[in-house]
Amino acid sequence: MTTTRRRILKGMGATTAGVLAAPYLIRTAFAQSKELNVWSYSGFITDDFKGKFEADTGITVNIRPVTDQGEQFNLMVAENGNHSADIVCCAGHRFYQFVDKDLLAPIDLGKLKNWNRIDDSIANAKWVSRRDQVWGVPIVLVSTGLLYNKDATSSPPESWDVMFDEANVGKTTYQIQDFYQIAMNYLGFDGSAASYMDDPQKAQEAVDKTRDFLIQHKDKVRRYYDAATEIQQMFVNGDVDFAQAGSGPAAQIIQEGFSAGYTIPKEGGLAYAYGFNITNGAKNPDNAYLFLDALLSSPENGAAIVKSTGYSSTIKGTDDLLDDAQREALGLTPEETARLSWVDVETAPFIYDLIDKAAEEIRAA
Numbered sequence: 022m023t024t025t026r027r028r029i030l031k032g033m034g035a036t037t038a039g040v041l042a043a044p045y046l047i048r049t050a051f052a053q054s055k056e057l058n059v060w061s062y063s064g065f066i067t068d069d070f071k072g073k074f075e076a077d078t079g080i081t082v083n084i085r086p087v088t089d090q091g092e093q094f095n096l097m098v099a100e101n102g103n104h105s106a107d108i109v110c111c112a113g114h115r116f117y118q119f120v121d122k123d124l125l126a127p128i129d130l131g132k133l134k135n136w137n138r139i140d141d142s143i144a145n146a147k148w149v150s151r152r153d154q155v156w157g158v159p160i161v162l163v164s165t166g167l168l169y170n171k172d173a174t175s176s177p178p179e180s181w182d183v184m185f186d187e188a189n190v191g192k193t194t195y196q197i198q199d200f201y202q203i204a205m206n207y208l209g210f211d212g213s214a215a216s217y218m219d220d221p222q223k224a225q226e227a228v229d230k231t232r233d234f235l236i237q238h239k240d241k242v243r244r245y246y247d248a249a250t251e252i253q254q255m256f257v258n259g260d261v262d263f264a265q266a267g268s269g270p271a272a273q274i275i276q277e278g279f280s281a282g283y284t285i286p287k288e289g290g291l292a293y294a295y296g297f298n299i300t301n302g303a304k305n306p307d308n309a310y311l312f313l314d315a316l317l318s319s320p321e322n323g324a325a326i327v328k329s330t331g332y333s334s335t336i337k338g339t340d341d342l343l344d345d346a347q348r349e350a351l352g353l354t355p356e357e358t359a360r361l362s363w364v365d366v367e368t369a370p371f372i373y374d375l376i377d378k379a380a381e382e383i384r385a386a
Contacts, residue, residue: 272331
C-alpha cells in the first residue's frame with residue numbers, strides 16, 4: 022500500500038489535547054428514526070454529502086465537531102452508557118480504549134454492502150479488529166512526519182535533529198502525544214513498545230528518559246499545538262519553521278501555496294487511520310449503518326474528503342479523481358513510506374497510558 026498524506030490524527034492526528042467544540046447541542050430528546058448524531062473531525066463529512074444523504078433519506082444528521090480523542094473518550098465515559106452520539110470518530114491507534122471500555126459496538130459487516138469498496142490492505146489489516154471483531158469503518162489514512170519551511174533550510178531535513186537544534190529555539194511545534202513515539206525512536210528506544218511488553222520497568226525508563234529529553238529541549242518549542250489549524254496559523258505567521266504534523270495539515274499548507282515541504286525523516290514516522298464507529302447502545306443504529314454504507318458507496322465521496330482534509334481516503338478509486346497537484350501534495354516516496362511504522366493496537370494500550378502521564382509532566386515543567 023502506498024501511504025499518502027493526510028492530520029493524522031490524532032486526530033490529526035490523530036491518529037492528536039483539545040476540546041470537543043459544539044456549535045449547537047445534539048438533540049438527544051429527538052433522537053428518533055429520522056435523526057443521526059455524529060461526532061466527527063472537520064472535513065470528514067462534507068456539506069455536499071450531508072445534504073445529499075439528508076435529501077435521499079429524510080434523516081437529519083447532527084454533527085458535533087471533535088478535536089481530541091482524549092476529550093471524546095472522557096465525555097463518552099461520563100455519559101455512562103447513555104450515549105448522545107450514534108457515530109463517533111476514533112483514531113486507529115486509540116480505538117482500543119473505546120472498545121475496552123465497552124463504548125463501541127462491533128460492526129456487523131452484513132449490514133455494509135459497500136465494505137468491499139475499502140482498499141483491501143486496509144479492510145483486512147490487523148489493526149481494524151480487536152477481540153476478533155471489526156470495530157469501525159476506516160475512512161482516512163494518516164501519516165505523521167516533519168513539516169518544514171523551505172525558506173528556512175537549504176534542503177529537505179533528513180533527520181528529526183532540526184526539532185532539537187539550538188539554532189531553532191522557539192521555531193518548532195508538536196503535539197506531545199503524537200510526537201512522543203517518534204522522539205522515543207529518535208533516542209534509540211522502541212517507540213512501539215512491542216519489545217517492552219514483558220518488561221514494564223524498561224518501558225517506564227524509556228518513557229521517562231524521553232520525557233526528560235523533551236523537557237530539556239522545551240525552549241525549542243514555540244508552543245504545543247492541539248488542533249491542526251494551529252500548525253497552519255503558526256507557519257503562515259512565520260512563528261515556526263519545523264513541526265511534527267499529520268499529513269493532512271501538511272498537504273493543505275502545501276496546496277495553498279506556502280513554501281513548505283513534508284517528509285519522513287530517517288528515524289521514521291507513524292501511520293494510522295481514522296474511522297467512524299457506532300456507539301454501544303446507539304439510539305439510531307439503522308440510520309448509522311445507512312450513513313456509513315452511503316459514505317463508502319462512491320470514490321467521489323473519498324475524493325471530497327481528501328480535498329477537504331488533506332488525508333488519504335480508504336475508498337478504492339479515489340486517487341483517480343485527484344489532479345496532479347493534489348497527488349504531489351499527498352504523496353510520499355517509496356523510501357519515505359518504508360520509514361513509516363503502523364501503530365500496533367495491541368501495544369498501544371500499554372504504552373499510551375505511560376505517554377499520557379508523561380505528556381502532562383512535560384506541559385507542567
